[in-house]
Amino acid sequence: RGGTPARENPFSRPDSLTKIFAIASGKGGVGKSTVTANLAVAMAARGHKVGVIDADVYGHSIPAIFGVADTRPTRVEDMIMPVPAHGVKVISVGQLKQKRDQVVAWRGPMLDRALVQMLGDVFWGDLDILLLDLPPGTGDMAISVGQHLTNSEVVVVTTPQEAAAEVAERAGTIASMLHQRVTGVIENMSWLPCPHCGPSHQIDVFGTGGGARVAETLTQRFGYPVPLLGSIPLDVTLRSGGDVGMPVVVSDPTSASSVVLTEMASAL
Numbered sequence: 001r002g003g004t005p006a007r008e009n010p011f012s013r014p015d016s017l018t019k020i021f022a023i024a025s026g027k028g029g030v031g032k033s034t035v036t037a038n039l040a041v042a043m044a045a046r047g048h049k050v051g052v053i054d055a056d057v058y059g060h061s062i063p064a065i066f067g068v069a070d071t072r073p074t075r076v077e078d079m080i081m082p083v084p085a086h087g088v089k090v091i092s093v094g095q096l097k098q099k100r101d102q103v104v105a106w107r108g109p110m111l112d113r114a115l116v117q118m119l120g121d122v123f124w125g126d127l128d129i130l131l132l133d134l135p136p137g138t139g140d141m142a143i144s145v146g147q148h149l150t151n152s153e154v155v156v157v158t159t160p161q162e163a164a165a166e167v168a169e170r171a172g173t174i175a176s177m178l179h180q181r182v183t184g185v186i187e188n189m190s191w192l193p194c195p196h197c198g199p200s201h202q203i204d205v206f207g208t209g210g211g212a213r214v215a216e217t218l219t220q221r222f223g224y225p226v227p228l229l230g231s232i233p234l235d236v237t238l239r240s241g242g243d244v245g246m247p248v249v250v251s252d253p254t255s256a257s258s259v260v261l262t263e264m265a266s267a268l
């Protein structure tokens with residue numbers, strides 16, 4: 001767009017009523033995008049107007065999880081229309097590329113520009129809640145989100161594993177340096193319900209305690225309560241739902257993972 005300044009970011013207006021949560025993790029593969037999508041769909045099912053920005057430049061898996069990987073956003077005049085999916089408005093950093101399989105080596109200023117575009121050039125309408133799926137780690141996109149969305153809060157996703165928890169604490173600390181409140185911690189892949197003995201026998205595939213540890217550490221560090229919001233078990237339907245674009249909170253709402261995701265969505 002040749003240096004044209006992007007439109008004003010509507011979420012930074014002082015009268016904006018949109019609650020904004022950036023979903024962060026220390027490393028990839030902990031289920032951050034899966035959790036983001038399911039929280040969004042559960043919130044929309046409660047009657048909220050929900051938008052999701054997929055800002056994970058390395059993964060941008062959100063469109064596939066929502067089942068809209070092949071849908072390009074349309075343009076109306078110079079606005080980009082977010083893609084509707086399961087009652088949620090979705091836009092992905094991957095959709096800003098010219099071609100879907102184009103490889104882009106995103107650098108700091110490009111990431112910042114992409115974020116500004118997804119905030120200001122997308123026709124969001126009035127949203128009650130905006131969720132951002134951040135790239136894993138403490139990189140430039142996390143910093144841009146903190147700078148452009150000063151009223152955003154951060155939810156940290158981790159697995160129970162020691163190494164995952166350690167890097168998740170760092171993601172939480174960056175949020176606090178950017179003056180974002182850390183709402184809480186979600187532990188994912190917490191246990192595997194034993195396929196032979198039944199759900200009361202839990203196999204701790206990734207160990208235990210990572211989520212609680214991150215919550216405690218951040219609580220001590222920040223001096224305000226950072227709770228463990230919930231723990232999600234390993235669940236085949238959660239994974240397969242993501243693969244076929246049908247979030248588990250829709251396809252199997254009574255599963256253990258759906259129940260905890262739905263509870264967290266109403267608590268946020």
Ligand code: ADP
Binds near residue numbers: 030188236257
């Ligand atoms: P991230 O966004 O942290 O990189 P994803 O959400 O892409 O992680 O999840 C990584 C993989 O793990 C995906 O294949 C996803 O379907 C799977 N997954 C995520 N959470 C669970 C879970 N609780 N049980 C089983 N599979 C899961």
